[in-house]
Amino acid sequence: MTNTADNNGPVNRASVDLHDAETFAAGIPHDAFAQMRAADGLTWTDAAAGDRSGFWSVTRHQELVTVSRDTSTFSSAVGHIQIYDIDEDALDARASMIDLDPPIHTRLRRLVSSAFTPRHVQQYEIAIRQRVRTCVDAFESAGGGDWVKMIAAPIPIGVICDLMGVPEKDHELMVELSDHLVAGTGNEALDPDAYGNTTELRLLPFNSPAAFGMSEYARRLGDERRAHPADDLISKLIEADVDGEQLSDEEFANFFRLMIFAGNETTRSSMAHLAIHLVEFPDQFDRARQDPSLLSSLTDEVIRYSSPILYFRRTVTTDTVLGGTELHEGDKIVMWYAAANFDETQFPRAQTFLADRPQVPAHVAFGGGGAHFCLGASLARLEVAILIEELVDRNLSLEIGDPQFVPSNFVNGIEHLPVTIIT
Amino acid sequence: MSTQSSERVVLLVDTDRCIGSGMCEMLEEAIFLIDEDTNIAGVLGDGSLPSERAAVVIDRCPASAISVL
Numbered sequence: 232m233t234n235t236a237d238n239n240g241p242v243n244r245a246s247v248d249l250h251d252a253e254t255f256a257a258g259i260p261h262d263a264f265a266q267m268r269a270a271d272g273l274t275w276t277d278a279a280a281g282d283r284s285g286f287w288s289v290t291r292h293q294e295l296v297t298v299s300r301d302t303s304t305f306s307s308a309v310g311h312i313q314i315y316d317i318d319e320d321a322l323d324a325r326a327s328m329i330d331l332d333p334p335i336h337t338r339l340r341r342l343v344s345s346a347f348t349p350r351h352v353q354q355y356e357i358a359i360r361q362r363v364r365t366c367v368d369a370f371e372s373a374g375g376g377d378w379v380k381m382i383a384a385p386i387p388i389g390v391i392c393d394l395m396g397v398p399e400k401d402h403e404l405m406v407e408l409s410d411h412l413v414a415g416t417g418n419e420a421l422d423p424d425a426y427g428n429t430t431e432l433r434l435l436p437f438n439s440p441a442a443f444g445m446s447e448y449a450r451r452l453g454d455e456r457r458a459h460p461a462d463d464l465i466s467k468l469i470e471a472d473v474d475g476e477q478l479s480d481e482e483f484a485n486f487f488r489l490m491i492f493a494g495n496e497t498t499r500s501s502m503a504h505l506a507i508h509l510v511e512f513p514d515q516f517d518r519a520r521q522d523p524s525l526l527s528s529l530t531d532e533v534i535r536y537s538s539p540i541l542y543f544r545r546t547v548t549t550d551t552v553l554g555g556t557e558l559h560e561g562d563k564i565v566m567w568y569a570a571a572n573f574d575e576t577q578f579p580r581a582q583t584f585l586a587d588r589p590q591v592p593a594h595v596a597f598g599g600g601g602a603h604f605c606l607g608a609s610l611a612r613l614e615v616a617i618l619i620e621e622l623v624d625r626n627l628s629l630e631i632g633d634p635q636f637v638p639s640n641f642v643n644g645i646e647h648l649p650v651t652i653i654t
Numbered sequence: 655m656s657t658q659s660s661e662r663v664v665l666l667v668d669t670d671r672c673i674g675s676g677m678c679e680m681l682e683e684a685i686f687l688i689d690e691d692t693n694i695a696g697v698l699g700d701g702s703l704p705s706e707r708a709a710v711v712i713d714r715c716p717a718s719a720i721s722v723l
Contacts, residue, residue, distance in 0.1 A: 345691075348674065350688070598716070600717065601716060
């Protein structure tokens with residue numbers, strides 16, 4: 232039961248250790264993913280030390296879309312959505328809509344989804360542009376600096392906090408907490424007492440004490456809005472009615488944490504990678520300068536090429552066959568978005584960055600579709616598009632130093648990226 | 655996009671499948687609208703599009719909720 236790969240006869244094994252954050256220390260392991268895409272069937276990885284079972288990797292676009300859209304065969308609620316297994320009580324303690332299946336997932340998602348429709352998101356355009364300009368102005372007058380600290384981090388956290396109703400003075404705290412959450416997917420052990428944590432780490436999302444800090448913060452802000460409702464998502468969640476019930480404190484805190492993390496970490500990665508794209512593929516941005524109609528496809532190309540979330544896991548609920556591989560109930564399926572986004576059968580010359588790459592088929596950086604398709608996709612695209620527009624407009628000559636990647640097999644983040652403006 | 659000769663097709667939204675992602679609204683805001691209360695997509699006017707544009711919107715709907723009548 233610990234290794235269902237044995238039931239399949241000869242099995243392809245990943246050539247790199249996909250458990251190890253070090254494998255991702257220099258970015259997406261494109262060569263290993265290319266081998267996995269070319270292999271017959273899915274690719275197997277043995278269990279990490281201390282974990283219950285290994286997992287199957289999905290790396291081709293077509294199979295990733297199949298898994299994404301079939302939530303009854305490939306569940307988010309059964310088992311964990313990260314590779315490593317956790318106990319049932321830990322699953323319950325962290326559950327938010329991302330860890331649930333329809334129909335309860337749908338009811339929770341609809342509490343907030345109206346704030347993220349394209350029409351609704353358009354109303355934030357002016358505020359986003361203002362934020363972008365302020366950051367880029369400061370960066371320009373400083374002659375450069377840490378692109379992540381000055382551009383990629385403050386813009387998305389500012390936008391999602393505005394939507395949620397987190398006051399400006401706490402934005403930096405949200406960035407810090409969010410960073411410490413991701414640190415839980417790295418190799419380093421975390422201080423269990425950080426942020427006043429009193430909960431066992433195994434019960435916390437990403438096993439990180441920052442999750443406790445964020446929940447505590449959410450509770451305080453929730454109490455404040457309960458007394459003084461405002462026109463923001465926190466008030467909406469506090470007042471929410473799900474089948475006649477309000478969200479419990481824990482559900483509310485989990486919801487809050489998910490929104491802050493998802494609205495922050497992901498868009499930040501694309502914005503960080505954007506600086507590298509600007510330097511490596513200047514001709515593609517020149518094309519957009521000459522033809523502004525390319526902004527939409529260029530935005531998707533930046534997001535595809537950066538693939539901020541490397542994977543999510545599903546768990547098989549019933550025996551099935553996928554890509555020629557027999558799968559059994561309880562098997563872990565890991566969808567590597569960063570692999571499917573470079574699938575040559577869907578994205579010809581996938582390693583080439585193209586401003587006018589066709590937008591069909593869609594990249595899977597927002598997921599392969601289905602119930603869990605990125606709620607904030609329109610918002611993220613708008614933020615990235617505005618930053619591109621602003622940078623293309625200013626036509627700065629940039630020089631970049633070595634990016635310091637987030638050590639994680641889950642996010643394709645950049646911690647620091649020194650960038651100088653050449654005059 | 656330059657050819658005008660394309661045949662028009664009428665599109666439908668399966669409201670049970672729709673997750674309100676708004677992809678359709680983003681691509682074709684003249685014929686799709688996400689209802690503010692239900693967060694489900696609806697079709698505006700006659701719901702018709704040139705068939706190539708219809709194919710794009712059908713392909714990009716993450717919930718596979720759009721089809722040709």
